[in-house]
Amino acid sequence: MTRPFAILVVEDGTEYTDAFRNLAATPLELVRASDLEEARRVLAGRAVDAVFLDVVFDRTAPGKLAGDREELIRRFGGDRPRAERHLAENQGFYLLAELAPVLPTGIPVVLAYDFSAEPGRLAALRKTWERLVGLPDGTPVTQVLDSLLAEVRRQSGDDPAEPGGKIPKR
Numbered sequence: 001m002t003r004p005f006a007i008l009v010v011e012d013g014t015e016y017t018d019a020f021r022n023l024a025a026t027p028l029e030l031v032r033a034s035d036l037e038e039a040r041r042v043l044a045g046r047a048v049d050a051v052f053l054d055v056v057f058d059r060t061a062p063g064k065l066a067g068d069r070e071e072l073i074r075r076f077g078g079d080r081p082r083a084e085r086h087l088a089e090n091q092g093f094y095l096l097a098e099l100a101p102v103l104p105t106g107i108p109v110v111l112a113y114d115f116s117a118e119p120g121r122l123a124a125l126r127k128t129w130e131r132l133v134g135l136p137d138g139t140p141v142t143q144v145l146d147s148l149l150a151e152v153r154r155q156s157g158d159d160p161a162e163p164g165g166k167i168p169k170r
Helices: 015-023 036-045 069-075 080-089 091-102 119-128 141-156
Strands: 005-010 028-033 050-053 109-111 132-134
Touching: 005 015, 005 036, 005 091, 005 141, 015 028, 015 141, 028 036, 036 091, 050 091, 050 141, 069 080, 080 091, 091 109, 091 119, 109 141, 119 132
Parallel strands: 005 028, 005 050, 050 109, 109 132
Antiparallel strands: none
8 A cells, every 4th residue: 555645734723734634535644733843843754745834823923933033023113013913924935935945846835825916926936936836815625625635646647637647546
């Protein structure tokens, strides 16, 4: 028997992890991390097939957020609450920047963010991470999971819809 797909889910709660676990029609190995350091520990100790990043981390203590808090405080004219709110509301982007150097080349990353009004931002991010996928606001979690698994299958060559794709053998 081959191993199930391993997906790292980085979120400040457990909503996505719980939903993915409950909705998955195929076996998945879901590994959850609540912050940058935990995600780094996971990636140092195991291989994953894909990464899912939540964007808003409003339940995380400011000291555990990725990003240069002191630099942002200066940028926001000394307004610490505003800087910390910015970090929390954009945490997925900071996580992507910090994790990109340690992720295997080409691994799919799905970001819970709607780029439809910001195609330039998505294009700029794809220069660093070409396998980045954003999801429109209000995307049902079933479609989030389907999108994530489609990216994993496409990466592994197991997508029958892709030229040369194979039926999954995991």
